[in-house]
Amino acid sequence: MTDIVDIVTERIEAERAAIVARRRVARPAPTTATPATACAGCGQPIPPARRQARPGAIRCAGCEAAHEVRQARRHRTGV
Numbered sequence: 264m265t266d267i268v269d270i271v272t273e274r275i276e277a278e279r280a281a282i283v284a285r286r287r288v289a290r291p292a293p294t295t296a297t298p299a300t301a302c303a304g305c306g307q308p309i310p311p312a313r314r315q316a317r318p319g320a321i322r323c324a325g326c327e328a329a330h331e332v333r334q335a336r337r338h339r340t341g342v
């Protein structure tokens with residue numbers, strides 16, 4: 264004979280599994296994109312500390328700074 268506790272436990276487990284499955288769909292893992300390991304500017308390896316601080320970084324700190332200066336200049340002059 265099936266106990267009421269068994270039935271309730273089964274339902275709770277099923278609901279918990281459904282909630283976990285929905286959360287997985289709603290929030291995909293943030294590490295799906297492969298982080299850049301080589302700088303897009305100079306080709307040198309991006310230091311692990313920078314990659315950790317800026318997971319989406321595609322340039323090393325020096326190249327990023329130079330890139331931002333160029334972007335600002337381009338924005339100012341409209342060239």
Ligand SMILES: [Zn+2]
Nearest residue numbers: 302305323326
């Ligand atoms: Zn660089």
